[in-house]
Amino acid sequence: MKTIVVPFDFSPYSLAALKTAQRISVKNHAKVICVTVIPSELDWDLLSEEAKLKHQELIDEREEALQVLPDYIRQVAPAKAPIDLVVKIGVPSEQILRVAEQNQADLILIGAYGKGFKDGNFLGSNLQKVLRNSCCAVLAVKEALDGNAFRKIAFATVFNPSGKEAFEKILPLAKAFKSSIHLLFVNTPEHFTNSAVSDAQMAEFIKGNEQFVIHKQVYNHKEAEQGIMEFCEKEGIKLVGLVSGNRKHASSYVIGTTETLIYKSDLGVLSLNK
Known part of the structure; x- marks a missing residue:
């Protein structure tokens, strides 16, 4: 950076x-x-x-x-x-x-x-x-993040190429602060994934980045955004990263996960374009 x-x-x-x-x-x-x-x-x-x-x-x-x-x-x-x-x-x-x-x-x-x-x-x-x-x-x-806030970074994702590409972009930041990364999958009823599948997807997702401390986390909740907020509060995490996707042509009234987290939480929200 x-x-x-x-x-x-x-x-x-x-x-x-x-x-x-x-x-x-x-x-x-x-x-x-x-x-x-x-x-x-x-x-x-x-x-x-x-x-x-x-x-x-x-x-x-x-x-x-x-x-x-x-x-x-x-x-x-x-x-x-x-x-x-x-x-x-x-x-x-x-x-x-x-x-x-x-x-x-x-x-x-x-x-x-x-x-x-x-x-x-x-x-x-x-x-x-x-x-x-x-x-x-x-x-x-919303508030200044000190060095301690960078010690733990949550990365919320589904396990696809876009998510993998975005994940790679937080690694320089994690390296600079010697951060532990909490790779987070919020398991919702709408997109339910059984444990064996999510474990395999996470293992494949982090392959090649063994030099980092990465915790694989699955959190069950009916809503993805609320699940991210609850998980971060439970773990004392102040910074969450997630893939932004391509929203350039989306209607202005469409609020995605990134905007929801910014509006409804006190987290630092890192939006990573794919």
């Missing part, structure tokens, strides 16, 4: 994301890029200089952010490694994704509202748009 992009809007949630990114950076020397976006429906990057001058208020807001951010970040999130500060103008989700793509980011680390948050339209949030369209992994956190 070489580059982490952190959207920052001065909220406590974005500060939690920044501190988490710093924690990861300490372990693997990743570059942290902090992105603040001045909201506008304009595609600022495509405007001519002449056209930009017609929007002096946006220019002033950007200049103010560039002046305030360095000292503010040093005060609230001091770190040994420098943080690259970027201030953009435009649609926040689009600018976040653009910066991540331009810098070939390995991870977008974004703050998420806490469990039960109701003020605002979650379905239309920038977080969901970033999750659905990101070219890299996305880690959503």
Whole structure:
């Protein structure tokens, strides 16, 4: 993991994301890029200089952010490694994704509202748009994850090629923090699998990664999302990874497992694209 992009809007949630990114950076020397976006429906990057001058208020807001951010970040999130500060103008989700793509980011680390948050339209949030369209992994956190939170990582999956490909992407993180990995299969009535089959699938799934401490876990529950949350609470796990699948063309009102966990739990949720 070489580059982490952190959207920052001065909220406590974005500060939690920044501190988490710093924690990861300490372990693997990743570059942290902090992105603040001045909201506008304009595609600022495509405007001519002449056209930009017609929007002096946006220019002033950007200049103010560039002046305030360095000292503010040093005060609230001091770190040994420098943080690259970027201030953009435009649609926040689009600018976040653009910066991540331009810098070939390995991870977008974004703050998420806490469990039960109701003020605002979650379905239309920038977080969901970033999750659905990101070219890299996305880690959503409500509170800063310290080193202990990375000691145990749950990876919830069904055992298919997409899940295997996503699983490989958490291994560098697990190696950096010497994490134990809890490979989790939630056995639901709708997709019931007997123990012999799930054991065989898990053994095949982790083959070739014997250098990691991997616990094979089957948890029975009527709902997959609730089963993941209950398992993590029982085991004291703060971070869960899962394959995101391809949701770019899904309807905006369709909430998948990733969004459900972010909205209904206090877990750090790592969405890994296949």
